Amino acid sequence: MKNLLVAYYSQTGQLKEIVTHFVKQWSEFYTIDFTEIKSDQYHFPMTYKQFFDVFPETVLKQPCKIHFEIEKEDYDTVILGFQPWFLYPSRPFNSFLQSEALKKAIRNKPVILVIDARNSWRNSLNEVIIEIEKHGGIIKGIFVFREISKNRTGFISLCYWLFTGKKKSPFKLLPAAGISQEIIDKADIYGVEALKALTEPERIYTVIPPVNKEFTSIGYERYAVNKYLEWAEYISKNNYKHRRSKLLFFRIWILITLFVLSPLIAKKNRKTN
Numbered sequence: 001m002k003n004l005l006v007a008y009y010s011q012t013g014q015l016k017e018i019v020t021h022f023v024k025q026w027s028e029f030y031t032i033d034f035t036e037i038k039s040d041q042y043h044f045p046m047t048y049k050q051f052f053d054v055f056p057e058t059v060l061k062q063p064c065k066i067h068f069e070i071e072k073e074d075y076d077t078v079i080l081g082f083q084p085w086f087l088y089p090s091r092p093f094n095s096f097l098q099s100e101a102l103k104k105a106i107r108n109k110p111v112i113l114v115i116d117a118r119n120s121w122r123n124s125l126n127e128v129i130i131e132i133e134k135h136g137g138i139i140k141g142i143f144v145f146r147e148i149s150k151n152r153t154g155f156i157s158l159c160y161w162l163f164t165g166k167k168k169s170p171f172k173l174l175p176a177a178g179i180s181q182e183i184i185d186k187a188d189i190y191g192v193e194a195l196k197a198l199t200e201p202e203r204i205y206t207v208i209p210p211v212n213k214e215f216t217s218i219g220y221e222r223y224a225v226n227k228y229l230e231w232a233e234y235i236s237k238n239n240y241k242h243r244r245s246k247l248l249f250f251r252i253w254i255l256i257t258l259f260v261l262s263p264l265i266a267k268k269n270r271k272t273n
Protein backbone atom coordinates (compact mmCIF):
# COMPACT_ATOMS: atom_id res chain seq x y z
CA MET A 1 0.00 0.00 0.00
CA LYS A 2 1.15 3.50 -0.79
CA ASN A 3 0.87 6.38 1.68
CA LEU A 4 -1.35 9.42 1.17
CA LEU A 5 -1.29 12.61 3.21
CA VAL A 6 -4.47 14.73 3.16
CA ALA A 7 -3.76 18.10 4.79
CA TYR A 8 -6.42 20.80 4.95
CA TYR A 9 -7.78 23.75 6.86
CA SER A 10 -11.54 24.04 7.30
CA GLN A 11 -13.08 26.82 9.34
CA THR A 12 -16.70 25.71 8.92
CA GLY A 13 -16.13 21.97 8.52
CA GLN A 14 -17.33 22.06 4.89
CA LEU A 15 -13.93 21.39 3.33
CA LYS A 16 -13.28 18.67 5.89
CA GLU A 17 -16.44 16.92 4.68
CA ILE A 18 -15.44 17.42 1.02
CA VAL A 19 -11.93 15.95 1.37
CA THR A 20 -13.25 13.04 3.44
CA HIS A 21 -15.65 12.08 0.62
CA PHE A 22 -13.06 12.92 -2.04
CA VAL A 23 -10.60 10.22 -0.91
CA LYS A 24 -13.19 7.51 -0.09
CA GLN A 25 -12.14 5.32 -3.03
CA TRP A 26 -8.41 5.92 -2.52
CA SER A 27 -8.42 3.59 0.49
CA GLU A 28 -8.21 0.62 -1.89
CA PHE A 29 -4.70 1.66 -2.90
CA TYR A 30 -3.50 4.00 -0.15
CA THR A 31 -3.12 4.19 3.59
CA ILE A 32 -4.63 7.62 4.28
CA ASP A 33 -3.47 10.03 7.00
CA PHE A 34 -5.56 13.16 7.59
CA THR A 35 -3.85 16.26 8.95
CA GLU A 36 -6.20 19.03 10.02
CA ILE A 37 -4.58 22.45 10.33
CA LYS A 38 -6.06 24.21 13.35
CA SER A 39 -5.93 27.80 14.47
CA ASP A 40 -7.07 29.11 17.87
CA GLN A 41 -7.48 32.54 16.36
CA TYR A 42 -10.27 31.96 13.84
CA HIS A 43 -13.62 30.67 14.99
CA PHE A 44 -16.87 29.47 13.51
CA PRO A 45 -19.33 31.09 13.72
CA MET A 46 -17.46 34.39 13.66
CA THR A 47 -18.59 37.97 14.17
CA TYR A 48 -18.88 40.69 11.51
CA LYS A 49 -15.87 42.44 13.08
CA GLN A 50 -13.77 39.23 13.08
CA PHE A 51 -14.65 38.61 9.43
CA PHE A 52 -13.13 41.91 8.28
CA ASP A 53 -10.35 41.79 10.85
CA VAL A 54 -8.70 38.83 9.06
CA PHE A 55 -8.26 40.96 5.95
CA PRO A 56 -4.86 42.75 6.13
CA GLU A 57 -2.77 39.86 7.52
CA THR A 58 -4.35 37.42 5.03
CA VAL A 59 -3.60 39.58 2.00
CA LEU A 60 -0.09 40.37 3.25
CA LYS A 61 0.47 36.63 3.82
CA GLN A 62 1.58 37.09 7.40
CA PRO A 63 1.65 33.68 9.13
CA CYS A 64 -0.44 33.00 12.24
CA LYS A 65 -0.04 30.36 14.93
CA ILE A 66 -1.36 26.99 13.76
CA HIS A 67 -1.30 23.43 15.09
CA PHE A 68 -1.03 20.26 13.07
CA GLU A 69 0.50 16.82 13.23
CA ILE A 70 1.93 14.90 10.28
CA GLU A 71 2.21 11.23 11.16
CA LYS A 72 4.76 9.82 8.73
CA GLU A 73 8.17 10.99 7.52
CA ASP A 74 7.41 10.31 3.87
CA TYR A 75 4.31 10.13 1.64
CA ASP A 76 3.84 8.97 -1.95
CA THR A 77 1.13 11.56 -2.69
CA VAL A 78 -0.14 14.69 -0.98
CA ILE A 79 -3.65 16.21 -1.18
CA LEU A 80 -3.96 19.80 0.04
CA GLY A 81 -7.32 21.42 0.85
CA PHE A 82 -7.70 25.16 1.15
CA GLN A 83 -10.06 28.10 0.59
CA PRO A 84 -9.77 31.74 -0.49
CA TRP A 85 -10.14 34.53 2.03
CA PHE A 86 -10.44 37.91 0.37
CA LEU A 87 -9.12 36.34 -2.86
CA TYR A 88 -5.90 35.09 -1.16
CA PRO A 89 -5.24 31.67 0.42
CA SER A 90 -6.82 31.62 3.91
CA ARG A 91 -4.37 32.75 6.56
CA PRO A 92 -4.14 29.42 8.46
CA PHE A 93 -3.54 27.50 5.22
CA ASN A 94 -1.01 30.03 4.03
CA SER A 95 0.83 29.65 7.35
CA PHE A 96 0.97 25.90 6.73
CA LEU A 97 2.26 26.53 3.21
CA GLN A 98 5.20 28.39 4.72
CA SER A 99 6.04 25.59 7.20
CA GLU A 100 9.10 23.37 6.83
CA ALA A 101 6.92 20.28 7.37
CA LEU A 102 4.85 21.05 4.28
CA LYS A 103 7.90 21.86 2.15
CA LYS A 104 9.43 18.52 3.14
CA ALA A 105 6.22 16.55 2.48
CA ILE A 106 5.73 17.85 -1.07
CA ARG A 107 9.29 17.84 -2.41
CA ASN A 108 9.31 15.79 -5.67
CA LYS A 109 5.87 14.39 -4.82
CA PRO A 110 2.61 14.51 -6.80
CA VAL A 111 0.21 17.02 -5.26
CA ILE A 112 -3.57 17.32 -5.75
CA LEU A 113 -5.28 20.57 -4.77
CA VAL A 114 -8.86 20.63 -3.46
CA ILE A 115 -10.45 24.06 -3.03
CA ASP A 116 -13.81 25.12 -1.66
CA ALA A 117 -14.87 28.64 -2.52
CA ARG A 118 -17.85 30.87 -2.89
CA ASN A 119 -17.07 32.03 -6.43
CA SER A 120 -13.61 33.60 -6.70
CA TRP A 121 -10.68 31.27 -6.17
CA ARG A 122 -8.34 32.01 -9.10
CA ASN A 123 -5.91 34.32 -7.35
CA SER A 124 -5.61 32.11 -4.26
CA LEU A 125 -5.01 29.13 -6.53
CA ASN A 126 -2.23 30.93 -8.42
CA GLU A 127 -0.58 31.90 -5.15
CA VAL A 128 -0.66 28.30 -3.90
CA ILE A 129 0.62 26.87 -7.21
CA ILE A 130 3.62 29.24 -7.15
CA GLU A 131 4.52 28.22 -3.57
CA ILE A 132 4.11 24.48 -4.19
CA GLU A 133 6.20 24.49 -7.35
CA LYS A 134 8.85 26.64 -5.68
CA HIS A 135 9.27 23.85 -3.13
CA GLY A 136 9.43 21.02 -5.66
CA GLY A 137 5.84 19.74 -5.51
CA ILE A 138 4.41 18.40 -8.78
CA ILE A 139 0.78 19.47 -9.17
CA LYS A 140 -1.21 16.78 -10.99
CA GLY A 141 -4.78 17.88 -10.35
CA ILE A 142 -6.85 20.86 -9.23
CA PHE A 143 -10.46 20.38 -8.05
CA VAL A 144 -12.54 23.44 -7.24
CA PHE A 145 -15.84 23.04 -5.38
CA ARG A 146 -17.81 26.24 -5.67
CA GLU A 147 -21.17 27.79 -4.91
CA ILE A 148 -23.77 28.54 -7.56
CA SER A 149 -25.48 31.59 -6.07
CA LYS A 150 -25.14 35.04 -7.65
CA ASN A 151 -22.27 37.30 -6.61
CA ARG A 152 -24.15 39.71 -4.35
CA THR A 153 -26.86 37.46 -2.88
CA GLY A 154 -24.15 34.79 -2.43
CA PHE A 155 -22.10 37.23 -0.37
CA ILE A 156 -25.08 37.93 1.92
CA SER A 157 -25.72 34.17 2.28
CA LEU A 158 -22.04 33.56 3.11
CA CYS A 159 -22.15 36.26 5.80
CA TYR A 160 -25.37 34.79 7.25
CA TRP A 161 -23.70 31.35 7.41
CA LEU A 162 -20.43 32.59 8.90
CA PHE A 163 -22.14 34.81 11.48
CA THR A 164 -24.89 32.39 12.58
CA GLY A 165 -23.45 28.95 11.78
CA LYS A 166 -26.51 28.16 9.62
CA LYS A 167 -26.12 27.44 5.90
CA LYS A 168 -29.81 27.98 5.15
CA SER A 169 -31.31 31.35 5.92
CA PRO A 170 -34.96 31.82 6.96
CA PHE A 171 -35.40 34.37 4.11
CA LYS A 172 -36.81 32.77 0.95
CA LEU A 173 -35.00 35.17 -1.40
CA LEU A 174 -31.61 34.25 0.03
CA PRO A 175 -30.06 31.07 -1.45
CA ALA A 176 -28.48 28.54 0.92
CA ALA A 177 -24.78 29.23 1.44
CA GLY A 178 -21.91 26.88 0.68
CA ILE A 179 -21.52 23.88 -1.59
CA SER A 180 -24.69 21.83 -2.01
CA GLN A 181 -24.85 18.69 0.11
CA GLU A 182 -25.49 16.61 -3.00
CA ILE A 183 -22.16 17.69 -4.50
CA ILE A 184 -20.30 17.16 -1.22
CA ASP A 185 -21.71 13.63 -0.92
CA LYS A 186 -20.58 12.81 -4.47
CA ALA A 187 -17.07 14.25 -4.10
CA ASP A 188 -15.60 10.73 -4.36
CA ILE A 189 -16.42 10.80 -8.11
CA TYR A 190 -13.86 13.58 -8.48
CA GLY A 191 -11.50 11.77 -6.14
CA VAL A 192 -11.43 8.93 -8.66
CA GLU A 193 -10.57 11.46 -11.39
CA ALA A 194 -7.73 12.68 -9.19
CA LEU A 195 -6.42 9.13 -8.83
CA LYS A 196 -6.34 8.85 -12.63
CA ALA A 197 -4.65 12.25 -12.89
CA LEU A 198 -1.61 10.83 -11.10
CA THR A 199 -0.78 8.80 -14.20
CA GLU A 200 -1.60 11.54 -16.75
CA PRO A 201 1.17 13.66 -18.25
CA GLU A 202 -0.99 16.84 -18.16
CA ARG A 203 -2.35 18.47 -14.99
CA ILE A 204 -6.15 18.33 -14.82
CA TYR A 205 -8.35 21.23 -13.70
CA THR A 206 -11.96 20.53 -12.77
CA VAL A 207 -14.51 23.06 -11.53
CA ILE A 208 -17.56 21.58 -9.78
CA PRO A 209 -20.31 22.25 -10.74
CA PRO A 210 -18.90 23.17 -14.15
CA VAL A 211 -19.24 26.74 -15.44
CA ASN A 212 -19.91 27.59 -19.06
CA LYS A 213 -19.45 31.31 -18.77
CA GLU A 214 -17.31 33.32 -16.36
CA PHE A 215 -18.87 33.16 -12.94
CA THR A 216 -17.25 36.24 -11.48
CA SER A 217 -15.62 38.35 -14.13
CA ILE A 218 -11.84 38.08 -14.40
CA GLY A 219 -11.80 41.87 -14.86
CA TYR A 220 -13.46 42.40 -11.47
CA GLU A 221 -11.24 39.84 -9.76
CA ARG A 222 -8.07 41.47 -11.13
CA TYR A 223 -9.30 44.87 -10.07
CA ALA A 224 -10.10 43.60 -6.55
CA VAL A 225 -6.79 41.72 -6.10
CA ASN A 226 -4.77 44.88 -6.80
CA LYS A 227 -7.01 47.08 -4.67
CA TYR A 228 -6.97 44.60 -1.76
CA LEU A 229 -3.18 44.72 -1.73
CA GLU A 230 -3.20 48.52 -1.67
CA TRP A 231 -5.73 48.51 1.18
CA ALA A 232 -3.81 45.90 3.19
CA GLU A 233 -0.59 47.91 2.85
CA TYR A 234 -2.39 51.07 3.90
CA ILE A 235 -3.98 49.39 6.97
CA SER A 236 -0.65 47.85 8.05
CA LYS A 237 1.29 51.14 7.70
CA ASN A 238 3.08 52.39 10.85
CA ASN A 239 2.56 49.09 12.61
CA TYR A 240 -1.23 49.03 12.06
CA LYS A 241 -1.72 52.49 13.60
CA HIS A 242 -5.43 53.49 13.52
CA ARG A 243 -6.31 49.91 12.50
CA ARG A 244 -9.95 50.16 13.57
CA SER A 245 -10.77 53.30 11.63
CA LYS A 246 -8.83 52.15 8.55
CA LEU A 247 -10.75 48.84 8.62
CA LEU A 248 -13.98 50.82 8.85
CA PHE A 249 -13.03 52.75 5.67
CA PHE A 250 -12.16 49.43 4.02
CA ARG A 251 -15.55 47.94 4.96
CA ILE A 252 -17.37 50.90 3.41
CA TRP A 253 -15.22 50.65 0.26
CA ILE A 254 -15.71 46.90 -0.16
CA LEU A 255 -19.49 47.12 0.20
CA ILE A 256 -19.66 49.92 -2.40
CA THR A 257 -17.34 47.93 -4.69
CA LEU A 258 -19.36 44.74 -4.36
CA PHE A 259 -22.80 46.26 -4.74
CA VAL A 260 -22.13 49.15 -7.15
CA LEU A 261 -18.81 48.71 -8.97
CA SER A 262 -18.67 44.92 -9.52
CA PRO A 263 -21.76 44.77 -11.80
CA LEU A 264 -20.40 47.71 -13.83
CA ILE A 265 -16.93 46.14 -14.23
CA ALA A 266 -18.47 42.77 -15.13
CA LYS A 267 -20.67 44.45 -17.77
CA LYS A 268 -17.70 46.32 -19.26
CA ASN A 269 -15.72 43.10 -19.28
CA ARG A 270 -18.48 41.21 -21.13
CA LYS A 271 -18.57 43.94 -23.79
CA THR A 272 -14.80 43.84 -24.38
CA ASN A 273 -14.59 40.01 -24.45
Ligand SMILES: Cc1cc2nc3c(=O)[nH]c(=O)nc-3n(C[C@H](O)[C@H](O)[C@H](O)COP(=O)(O)O)c2cc1C
Nearest residue numbers: 010011012013014015083085086087117118119120
Ligand atom coordinates in the same frame (compact mmCIF):
# COMPACT_ATOMS: atom_id res chain seq x y z
C1 LIG B 1 -12.84 35.92 5.83
C2 LIG B 1 -13.39 35.15 4.66
C3 LIG B 1 -13.17 35.62 3.38
C4 LIG B 1 -13.64 34.89 2.27
N1 LIG B 1 -13.33 35.31 1.02
C5 LIG B 1 -13.69 34.57 -0.05
C6 LIG B 1 -13.27 34.94 -1.37
O1 LIG B 1 -12.55 35.92 -1.58
N2 LIG B 1 -13.70 34.17 -2.41
C7 LIG B 1 -14.50 33.08 -2.25
O2 LIG B 1 -14.86 32.44 -3.23
N3 LIG B 1 -14.86 32.67 -1.00
C8 LIG B 1 -14.49 33.39 0.10
N4 LIG B 1 -14.84 32.97 1.36
C9 LIG B 1 -15.58 31.69 1.52
C10 LIG B 1 -14.57 30.57 1.86
O3 LIG B 1 -13.59 30.48 0.90
C11 LIG B 1 -15.12 29.17 2.06
O4 LIG B 1 -15.81 28.72 0.96
C12 LIG B 1 -16.07 29.03 3.20
O5 LIG B 1 -15.61 29.80 4.27
C13 LIG B 1 -16.16 27.55 3.56
O6 LIG B 1 -15.45 27.23 4.71
P1 LIG B 1 -14.28 26.16 4.90
O7 LIG B 1 -13.57 25.96 3.61
O8 LIG B 1 -13.41 26.80 5.91
O9 LIG B 1 -14.90 24.93 5.43
C14 LIG B 1 -14.39 33.68 2.48
C15 LIG B 1 -14.62 33.25 3.80
C16 LIG B 1 -14.12 33.94 4.87
C17 LIG B 1 -14.33 33.42 6.25
